[in-house]
Amino acid sequence: METIAQPKSGWEGKVTARIRAATPEQAWSLLKGFCSLHRWVPSVRTCHKLEGVDGQPGCVRYCGGPLNRSDPTQPTGWSKERLLAVDPAGRSYTYEIVETNKGFARYRATFAVAPDPGCAAEGCCLVWSFAADPVKGWTQQEFVAYLEKLAQGVAERVEAEISLGVASAEG
Numbered sequence: 001m002e003t004i005a006q007p008k009s010g011w012e013g014k015v016t017a018r019i020r021a022a023t024p025e026q027a028w029s030l031l032k033g034f035c036s037l038h039r040w041v042p043s044v045r046t047c048h049k050l051e052g053v054d055g056q057p058g059c060v061r062y063c064g065g066p067l068n069r070s071d072p073t074q075p076t077g078w079s080k081e082r083l084l085a086v087d088p089a090g091r092s093y094t095y096e097i098v099e100t101n102k103g104f105a106r107y108r109a110t111f112a113v114a115p116d117p118g119c120a121a122e123g124c125c126l127v128w129s130f131a132a133d134p135v136k137g138w139t140q141q142e143f144v145a146y147l148e149k150l151a152q153g154v155a156e157r158v159e160a161e162i163s164l165g166v167a168s169a170e171g
Contacts, residue, residue, distance in 0.1 A: 010106065011140045014129040017151035018116055021159045024124040028091040028113045030158055032128075034083050035061045050080060058085040077102045084108070086147065092127075103136030126151050126158075142164040 014047045017163050031040060035054045038047040043065045052059035064078040079100035092112035097104050109130040116123040128151050135143055 001091045010131060010133045011135075011143065012129075012131045013140070013144050013147075014127060015144060015148045015151045017148070017155035018123065019126065019158050019162075020123050022124055022162045023090055023122055024113050024115050026162055027124050027158050028088075028127070030161055031111070031113060031154070032086075032088070032091070032093070034059055034086075034093060034095070037061070037063055040154045040157050041150055042157070043150065052083070055083075055086060057083055057085055079104070083136070088120075103138070105133040107132040115161045126155055 029034065033039075033054060035047055035101045038044045044063050045065045047060070047061055049064045050060045050062050054061075060080055060082050062080055064076055066076060077100075079102060080098050081095050082098050084094045084096055090112065092110055094108065094110045096109075097107040097121070107130065109128060112127045112129075114125050114127050116125045128147055132143075134140070138146075
């Protein structure tokens with residue numbers, strides 16, 4: 001049996017998801033809370049602050065959910081993630097995983113809300129870029145597909161929230 005070595009540089013990539021019903025400012029106002037991931041990512045059941053101040057570099061959050069693909073003997077996956085930088089004007093934040101049972105050794109990501117060049121007045125895109133060591137139990141293509149699904153789920157939840165807000169304001 002031949003073993004194929006993973007590149008030493010690890011994995012890098014970016015996924016995007018379009019939000020049609022929101023301006024970048026509207027979407028960012030909902031998504032900027034570092035410890036509110038459970039509201040937007042369908043597979044995250046809990047997200048809360050462990051230390052620091054939410055929204056400020058150094059804050060550490062705990063995220064947990066029902067999926068642990070890297071170790072099926074542990075039905076719940078969890079991670080502790082540290083906020084590294086926040087750019088309110090650029091509508092983004094960068095974070096890293098500091099501890100997890102999901103098979104990650106090194107993972108750093110930037111989550112951003114950007115204008116959608118295909119929209120004249122409304123619409124924006126979520127941009128989730130990452131750099132990671134290969135993750136146990138995943139191929140890079142599977143990992144990117146998983147992040148694409150997460151980003152699409154976030155976009156759908158933000159669109160629903162914006163639609164509810166508009167409906168409430170009109171009603």
